[in-house]
Amino acid sequence: MRQKIVAGNWKMNNDLKESLKLISEVANMVTDEVSNDAVVIVSAPFTNIYALDQWKTGSSAVDKIKLAGQNCCWEESGAYTGEVSAKMLKSIGADYVILGHSERRQYFAESNSQLAKKVDLALKHELIPIFCVGETLQEREQGIHFDVIKSQLKEGLYHLIKSVFKTVVIAYEPVWAIGTGLTATPEQAQEVHAYIRQLIAEGYDEETAESVSILYGGSCNPSNAASLFSQKDIDGGLIGGASLKSRDFTDIIKTFNS
Secondary structure, eight states, X not given: OOOOEEEEEOOSOOXXXXXXXHHXXXXXXXXXXXXXXXXXXXXOOHHHHHHHHHHHHTSTTTTTEEEEESOOOSSSSSSOTTOOOHHHHHHTTOXXXXXXXXXXXXXXXXXXXXXXXXXXXXXXXXXEEXXXXXXXXXXXXXXXXXXXXXXXXXXXXXXXXXXXXXXXEEXXXXXXXXXXXXXXXXXXXXXXXXXXXXXXXXXXXXXXXXTSOEEEOSXXXXXXXXXXXXXXXXXXXXXXXXXXXXXXXXXXHHGGGO
16 A cells, blocks of 8 residues: 655755744644654755754654655765765655755756666665656646656656665656646646556556555645545645645645545
């Protein structure tokens, strides 16, 4: 059975004090109000992950919330000023790492081949990649969004053997729906999630396709989470803005209770 996952991507928000306050609020709500088995992930700025891990270890939420990095370098170590390595993230308490987020692809020109290297280093250091794919508005309007997603998936992940591929989480981001207030309809999101699952079945097999969790990552919020998560191939969400509000984030997690 595929894991249900709700991952909050805080992006470049929250200093240390703010991060500790937010995770404390989320942890209290998750412990008191959430009865499902969904995996809850918080992806904080890497400067705050160690403190969050230390706080989490001393709380009742130690097993309820997992931590993720927002990116890692494509190299193990070296003269890469400003980068953070997979090994570093693992050493400070991260369990997951987001790779290929649309903002990284857009602002930092990350290529599929570079992301394949990041995936390998993440896995080497026992971090689970949350690998993002998705199309821009222009690509969707041109009718090439399926081709774009296919290239991102095949060039970034298909070098993995089947047993390793099964450990990866995939997030579909319609780039045109991130931070714009727009959201793909449940039907649009399901169509792409089903296509991704079909691609996995073609590249590997049906059993592998049915084992991989695929998240929706485009302006998911408490008002639309239920309709999105009820779709056959949507296993949760990669949440941006709504994850910065503890009540909104928890309400999205609680969607799996219904």
